[in-house]
Amino acid sequence: MPQLIVETKGLTRRFGEQVPVNEVNLEVPEGKIYGFLGPNGAGKTTTIKMLLGLLRADAGTIRMFGQEMPENSLDILRKVGSLVENPSYYGHLTGYKNLKILSTLLKLPDRRIGEVLEIVRLTSSADRKVSGYSLGMKQRLGIAAALLRGPQLLILDEPTNGLDPAGIQEIRHLMLSLAHDQGMTILLSSHLLSEVDTIADEIGIISSGRLVYQGALELLERRRGKVLEFAVERPEEALRTLLLQGFAVERKGNMLSVSAEKASMPQAELLKLLGPYGIMNVREISKSLEELFMELTGTGVSL
Amino acid sequence: MEYLMKAERMKLQYPLILILLLIGTLGTVMLGINSLNSENFAGFYVRGWKTFYLHMASFHGLFLYPLYAGVLASFICRYEHINGGWKQLFCLPVPRSRVYYAKLGTLMLLLGLIQLLFAGSYLLAGELLQLGNDLDVAELITGTVGGWLAILPFAALQLWVSMRLKSFVSSLILSASIVIANIVLTGLHASVGAWFPSTTAYYAMYPRGTALSPRLDVIPFILIVAATSAAYIWAGRRSLMRGAQL
Ligand SMILES: Nc1ncnc2c1ncn2[C@@H]1O[C@H](COP(=O)(O)OP(=O)(O)OP(=O)(O)O)[C@@H](O)[C@H]1O
Numbered sequence: 001m002p003q004l005i006v007e008t009k010g011l012t013r014r015f016g017e018q019v020p021v022n023e024v025n026l027e028v029p030e031g032k033i034y035g036f037l038g039p040n041g042a043g044k045t046t047t048i049k050m051l052l053g054l055l056r057a058d059a060g061t062i063r064m065f066g067q068e069m070p071e072n073s074l075d076i077l078r079k080v081g082s083l084v085e086n087p088s089y090y091g092h093l094t095g096y097k098n099l100k101i102l103s104t105l106l107k108l109p110d111r112r113i114g115e116v117l118e119i120v121r122l123t124s125s126a127d128r129k130v131s132g133y134s135l136g137m138k139q140r141l142g143i144a145a146a147l148l149r150g151p152q153l154l155i156l157d158e159p160t161n162g163l164d165p166a167g168i169q170e171i172r173h174l175m176l177s178l179a180h181d182q183g184m185t186i187l188l189s190s191h192l193l194s195e196v197d198t199i200a201d202e203i204g205i206i207s208s209g210r211l212v213y214q215g216a217l218e219l220l221e222r223r224r225g226k227v228l229e230f231a232v233e234r235p236e237e238a239l240r241t242l243l244l245q246g247f248a249v250e251r252k253g254n255m256l257s258v259s260a261e262k263a264s265m266p267q268a269e270l271l272k273l274l275g276p277y278g279i280m281n282v283r284e285i286s287k288s289l290e291e292l293f294m295e296l297t298g299t300g301v302s303l
Numbered sequence: 304m305e306y307l308m309k310a311e312r313m314k315l316q317y318p319l320i321l322i323l324l325l326i327g328t329l330g331t332v333m334l335g336i337n338s339l340n341s342e343n344f345a346g347f348y349v350r351g352w353k354t355f356y357l358h359m360a361s362f363h364g365l366f367l368y369p370l371y372a373g374v375l376a377s378f379i380c381r382y383e384h385i386n387g388g389w390k391q392l393f394c395l396p397v398p399r400s401r402v403y404y405a406k407l408g409t410l411m412l413l414l415g416l417i418q419l420l421f422a423g424s425y426l427l428a429g430e431l432l433q434l435g436n437d438l439d440v441a442e443l444i445t446g447t448v449g450g451w452l453a454i455l456p457f458a459a460l461q462l463w464v465s466m467r468l469k470s471f472v473s474s475l476i477l478s479a480s481i482v483i484a485n486i487v488l489t490g491l492h493a494s495v496g497a498w499f500p501s502t503t504a505y506y507a508m509y510p511r512g513t514a515l516s517p518r519l520d521v522i523p524f525i526l527i528v529a530a531t532s533a534a535y536i537w538a539g540r541r542s543l544m545r546g547a548q549l
């Protein structure tokens with residue numbers, strides 16, 4: 001059982017009547033990439049802001065590196081690099097100067113600035129004013145700023161915002177190497193499962209302020225259901241039989257789709273039941289992770 | 304603390320601030336010379352160093368200096384407001400109270416620079432005008448240093464306001480209107496007027512014992528400046544500790 005770097009218990013935040021974060025128990029293990037997922041307005045940013053001490057929690061506790069937050073915020077923040085919502089920057093200064101201000105505040109050597117600029121590939125634009133940067137370049141600068149102090153925990157709120165596909169790919173590789181080669185723990189939020197499922201070890205899904213799933217990505221994969229589709233000659237009677245047996249069935253023309261929550265499906269039994277109605281074709285369809293995500297977050301299937 | 308102040312200085316928009324300071328200094332000198340030669344005053348005052356100081360100090364203390372305090376306070380908060388600077392500062396392992404003192408310290412440093420420019424331009428212009436030999440160096444030093452110390456409550460008040468108001472323009476309009484009220488407020492006895500922090504630089508800089516000197520008792524005045532400074536520093540620091548900027 002690896003140590004938990006971030007652990008919240010009953011974390012709650014209200015804005016008037018609204019409860020954007022409701023009794024959330026987050027558990028981010030050391031050295032893992034934790035994908036914090038949820039649709040727009042689910043409460044991801046609000047949760048992250050509380051972790052960083054930018055917002056006060058109304059109830060619940062936060063422990064990071066085994067210490068209480070915000071009571072030990074200086075000790076904790078020393079080990080945390082973060083990028084929340086939009087990157088922060090001073091537009092009238094160059095990219096280099098922006099990082100220089102941070103490194104002065106963190107008492108770091110200038111050498112570090114060159115290193116992080118190299119990592120996010122901004123070296124050639126370092127001497128330009130940030131107000132002239134593109135959205136993706138500002139995002140890279142924000143990531144560079146988060147990496148500057150060589151954090152043990154990296155908290156990135158929608159880090160691929162505004163990046164082109166090549167940029168997204170680069171950031172993914174960067175995170176994999178930070179976590180796997182340097183042992184950094186990374187908490188990263190996104191509203192797209194597909195954006196994190198290739199790199200995340202752990203997944204937390206938040207919906208309307210509640211954490212509806214938390215655990216390893218494989219466990220989530222195992223939870224996704226399957227659908228068996230049968231084309232039969234006499235669908236009316238077949239449908240009646242299956243419903244009587246307690247299966248979840250939908251009918252479209254002479255197609256019957258039988259879905260099961262669990263991956264194990266009594267296929268043999270189905271074939272035996274449907275045999276008398278003239279099976280013409282059988283097909284097995286897996287639900288996509290994206291569909292599962294939508295089920296969990298109740299965002300429907302509209303695209 | 305020094306590294307925080309250093310970081311603050313790196314953020315300043317020097318060209319803009321330099322132009323502002325030069326225009327202001329030039330304006331004060333021109334107005335001083337104008338009053339020196341004006342018919343209205345010529346009857347009361349003899350042309351000389353003392354009279355020149357009186358004219359320059361009254362304009363500077365009454366309008367320009369408090370206005371600078373407001374404008375510069377807005378400047379050093381503006382670049383934090385526009386692109387999430389506060390958020391980044393608050394995520395650093397730096398106590399927020401120190402962030403506040405670094406801002407206030409930077410503001411007072413700039414206001415100190417302005418007093419040096421004031422004294423320097425006074426001496427330079429007076430020399431060029433050949434004002435004679437009644438230069439009172441002690442009065443000049445008391446006036447500039449006293450004015451600098453006395454601007455503290457107003458600087459703290461303006462910093463508090465600028466940290467709260469995201470809009471640059473509204474904080475400028477606010478400081479301008481407060482400064483205009485100075486015409487009336489400085490007519491009051493200092494023990495009343497000094498409670499309004501925009502007036503204190505004028506009270507401190509205007510020479511004592513002339514016909515137009517403000518009525519002022521030194522000890523109560525110092526106590527009022529100290530009390531109002533403490534109050535506005537407390538309020539500004541608290542606002543930052545609570546993260547009202549986010
Ligand atoms: N300062 C605030 N005052 C009032 N309501 C707020 C405030 N900040 C957030 N909310 C509300 O809290 C809810 C959660 O917002 P949050 O920003 O945490 O969502 P999110 O998961 O980050 O969404 P997104 O994917 O759009 O970034 C939203 O309904 C939002 O309207």
Ligand SMILES: [Mg+2]
Nearest residue numbers: 044045085157
């Ligand atoms: Mg968000």
